Amino acid sequence: MPTLGAIADDFTGATDLATMLVARGYRTVVAVGADALAEGPGGAAVRDADAVVVALKSRTAPVEEAVGASLAALRALRGAGCERFYLKYCSTFDSTPRGNIGPVADALLAELGTRRTVVVPSFPATGRTVYKGRLFVHDDLLDESPMRHHPLTPMRDSHLGRLLAPQTGHPVRLIGLDTVRAGSDVLRAALDAPGLSDALVVVDAVSDEDLVTVCAATDHLPLVTGAAGLALGLTGPHAEAARATPASGPGEPGLILSGSASSATRAQVAHARSRLPHRKLDLAALRADFTGTVAGLVDFARRAWADDAGKPPLIYAVDDLGDLEQVAPQGGPAASELVERALATCASALVAAGARRLLVAGGETSGAVVTALGVRTLSIGAPIAPGVTWARAEGRAHGRDHSVDLALKSGNFGDTAVFTEAWSALV
CATH class of the missing domain: 3.40.980.20 (Four-carbon acid sugar kinase, nucleotide binding domain)
Structure with missing residues (x-):
């Protein structure tokens, strides 16, 4: 039975995260929409999994639609047995001034009865890092990268606090790299401070080691949010999770x-x-x-x-x-x-x-x-x-x-x- 449930705002992001989870020792299945968790085709695969990622097409959907689909996914994951949750969005924080990252995070927090989570889009393996709350794409700030010209979600600011504040009803706070580098105990204490009990907390991370620290410091939170890189610090129940055998053979179209x-x-x-x-x-x-x-x-x-x-x-x-x-x-x-x-x-x-x-x-x-x-x-x-x-x-x-x-x-x-x-x- 799965214990870790994730909600991805698009299909490529879902397989991206699932790939990371498999590498971390989780038998993982991607369910296409909340309805795929119902009994039927694929039901056995879900029951046998350690982690389930629900793939949604919600990144650029109207806010109300994205929130509704995400809540349906969360409820289906809870029904399947999941106890911890992961909101997965793109490492370039693709969104508009209205959302959908902030509104979905707010809705999931409310459903889980909590008011705090982290915001961690860093994925150094693909050149995405966060320093002083600003998102970089390789050596460029987000708003100076090709994402500035994205046809659906043009990113015109690299400061995650400024991007997120109009989208959420929670305060947005920042924890810098010096706190992360002080270790997971120090970082956890900072996250648990009374002033952050109600907040979306942007956490700096510029290396894989930083993400491992962040993951260790947040293992008590019912919900984390970020790109697939945050899963680097997770440890699944298997030394190596099995990968699916191909459906096709050599030479097939x-x-x-x-x-x-x-x-x-x-x-x-x-x-x-x-x-x-x-x-x-x-x-x-x-x-x-x-x-x-x-x-x-x-x-x-x-x-x-x-x-x-x-x-x-x-x-x-x-x-x-x-x-x-x-x-x-x-x-x-x-x-x-x-x-x-x-x-x-x-x-x-x-x-x-x-x-x-x-x-x-x-x-x-x-x-x-x-x-x-x-x-x-x-x-x-x-x-x-x-x-x-x-x-x-x-x-x-x-x-x-x-x-x-x-x-x-x-x-x-x-x-x-x-x-x-x-x-x-x-x-």
């Missing part, structure tokens, strides 16, 4: 679907275009004839499999920031919505046509694809890169059960060659 506009993913697309069959989404064509344009993309992928099954075709949305400047006609869907729907429809049609391994780039795109495929649970498989892993996805679509290998990649994660090299991790 694969596919890359990229909806991300991040600078990292654009570099990955550029690298893959010279090595893989590829097709870029034509937004004007999708607006004019969605069904026919998607059918053309599906036909392109099937022909690519027939020509060279060893090279997974790439269908992508963005290779230049200018692509984001296209304005939707009045009353028409936004470009981001059109991209998600097109790539999800391609995924559904191509899995029905025989695709057995899919690499998906972008949190919103991943959520759309997972939903279209009717995935209920993801069991963590072979790692690809920090924060990116293969997972065995069990779901139901087109009236039948299916099992495929899915890699859900955050837009910011992975090295330049990830689209061409990820496949070697599947054996």
Whole structure:
């Protein structure tokens, strides 16, 4: 029975955290939405797990919707036996001035009957660190990094206190690196001080060792919040948790679907275009004839499999920031919505046509694809890169059960060659 329950605000974040938990000795399953914890397909996997991560598509949802989905996830996790909880958000703190990090944290605290938690987005393995309350992306402050131009959650400030204060009804406080470096007992005493009994406490961390200290100092809190890096300090009940065996075999059809506009993913697309069959989404064509344009993309992928099954075709949305400047006609869907729907429809049609391994780039795109495929649970498989892993996805679509290998990649994660090299991790 699981004792640790996590709520992730997007699908790539869910597999990111689950990968970390598996490495820390937790048998972990990702449940797609709170309903996946109900008895049925995947129920046995949940019962046998030590930790469950509920994957939501709530990062950019309306605040009320995000809060409602997160509370439903918390209640389902408690019903499954979980006793400690982890709110997982992106290490670049992706949010708007209204939320959703602050409102969701407030709601979870109220549901658990407590008023204090920590805010720890640091993940040094991916270049995210917090110093003096400011979030860095490698050597750049958050607001000077490519995240400043994110199409959905542009981050125009690096100071976590200023970002979080408008989102929460709790005071926001900071504990600096000097306290963290003094050790877990000193840090715990600082967190337990009367002045922090009602607060969201931003904690500095610039190294993996700092995160281990933070985790040790917070093991008495019913709820922690942060990126996947905070799990570095957790210790599960197993020396090494088993990883899922692949659903597919060597040579079975694969596919890359990229909806991300991040600078990292654009570099990955550029690298893959010279090595893989590829097709870029034509937004004007999708607006004019969605069904026919998607059918053309599906036909392109099937022909690519027939020509060279060893090279997974790439269908992508963005290779230049200018692509984001296209304005939707009045009353028409936004470009981001059109991209998600097109790539999800391609995924559904191509899995029905025989695709057995899919690499998906972008949190919103991943959520759309997972939903279209009717995935209920993801069991963590072979790692690809920090924060990116293969997972065995069990779901139901087109009236039948299916099992495929899915890699859900955050837009910011992975090295330049990830689209061409990820496949070697599947054996």
